[in-house]
Amino acid sequence: MSKGNSFFILGGVLGVIATSLLFTVILYNQDDAEVADQGRVLRLGHNLSVKHPLHQSLLYFSEELSNVSGNQLKLEVYPASQLGDETKCIEQVQSGTLDFTKTSTGPLGNFVGLMKLFSLPYLFRDSGHYWQVLEGEIGQELLSKLSVRDGGGASGIHGLGYFDSGSRNFYSNVPIHSPKDLQGRKFRVMRDPVAMDLVSALGGSPTPIPFGELYTALKQGVVDGAENNPSSVLSARHHEVAKYLSLDAHTRIPDLVIMSQKTWNKLSDQEKAWLEASMLKATSYQRELWKVSEEKSLAQIKKEGVEVIEVDQAPFKLAVKPVIEKYAQGELLEFYNRIQAVK
Numbered sequence: 001m002s003k004g005n006s007f008f009i010l011g012g013v014l015g016v017i018a019t020s021l022l023f024t025v026i027l028y029n030q031d032d033a034e035v036a037d038q039g040r041v042l043r044l045g046h047n048l049s050v051k052h053p054l055h056q057s058l059l060y061f062s063e064e065l066s067n068v069s070g071n072q073l074k075l076e077v078y079p080a081s082q083l084g085d086e087t088k089c090i091e092q093v094q095s096g097t098l099d100f101t102k103t104s105t106g107p108l109g110n111f112v113g114l115m116k117l118f119s120l121p122y123l124f125r126d127s128g129h130y131w132q133v134l135e136g137e138i139g140q141e142l143l144s145k146l147s148v149r150d151g152g153g154a155s156g157i158h159g160l161g162y163f164d165s166g167s168r169n170f171y172s173n174v175p176i177h178s179p180k181d182l183q184g185r186k187f188r189v190m191r192d193p194v195a196m197d198l199v200s201a202l203g204g205s206p207t208p209i210p211f212g213e214l215y216t217a218l219k220q221g222v223v224d225g226a227e228n229n230p231s232s233v234l235s236a237r238h239h240e241v242a243k244y245l246s247l248d249a250h251t252r253i254p255d256l257v258i259m260s261q262k263t264w265n266k267l268s269d270q271e272k273a274w275l276e277a278s279m280l281k282a283t284s285y286q287r288e289l290w291k292v293s294e295e296k297s298l299a300q301i302k303k304e305g306v307e308v309i310e311v312d313q314a315p316f317k318l319a320v321k322p323v324i325e326k327y328a329q330g331e332l333l334e335f336y337n338r339i340q341a342v343k
């Protein structure tokens with residue numbers, strides 16, 4: 001090979017390398033431009049209606065996130081069980097096919113046993129006690145424990161923050177004044193073993209049904225009643241098919257915004273900070289909205305013909321004691337005692 005030829009070949013090779021490098025740089029910059037332009041889009045699925053204050057709070061969370069990140073991190077909210085009921089959404093979050101869900105801690109107890117704590121009857125004295133615990137050291141500790149599954153190891157879930165979900169009360173097609181009125185009747189519960197035991201302890205038959213299917217179940221008489229807060233009753237129009245609501249306030253189970261640990265791990269520190277800041281704002285927004293909504297919803301369902309019954313809570317508290325004894329064991333008992341000690 002002559003000197004001239006090898007120079008020619010070398011020149012060709014260098015040319016190809018330079019061209020590929022140039023294309024790589026152009027393509028890389030284009031990718032970057034796209035991320036900057038469109039932002040990262042995450043998805044959240046939940047089971048409540050668009051009329052529910054929780055949905056409005058999630059939209060607020062999404063707006064805050066777009067604002068604080070200058071549209072670099074966005075959240076799409078899919079309501080009304082479009083992406084599945086609560087348990088299905090938790091499973092998807094765990095496996096990483098869904099980024100976020102808003103769920104009651106009720107069904108979460110099947111994934112992280114410690115969450116059953118929140119389903120214990122009369123755990124909190126009132127709304128003040130509830131928020132003092134959730135916003136304090138105990139609440140934050142419990143939130144971080146969501147990432148650990150029973151017996152150690154990762155759960156795949158990252159807890160982001162609590163929302164108010166008020167107290168849960170029985171509503172039915174018959175008036176309930178005391179536990180004996182539950183006898184021989186079927187009550188819908190979440191997919192939550194503690195809620196099942198609670199209804200049984202009061203003498204009723206617990207029937208787990210996804211929230212999105214409950215209207216039909218009540219209408220068709222598959223169940224005689226259910227238990228929830230006034231905002232959920234009204235926004236799902238259950239008051240059309242259950243004419244009595246008893247203010248027994250047997251539980252105060254929080255709603256939670258949870259994330260897939262896989263998604264969380266993919267985010268930059270900046271993105272994580274944006275999420276935390278928006279969640280904090282959404283939490284205070286939701287608390288205010290909740291207070292108004294709870295009162296208004298109760299007044300509205302009364303206006304639409306529901307009889308609201310003030311009950312003596314004492315016989316309810318007495319009947320559910322064995323449920324507390326059954327679940328308050330080990331670590332859960334430690335948290336139970338710490339919560340009771342918060343004044």
Ligand code: EAX
Binds near residue numbers: 102190228232255
């Ligand atoms: O998270 O299923 C239920 O009864 C829950 O209260 C509802 O999904 C709120």
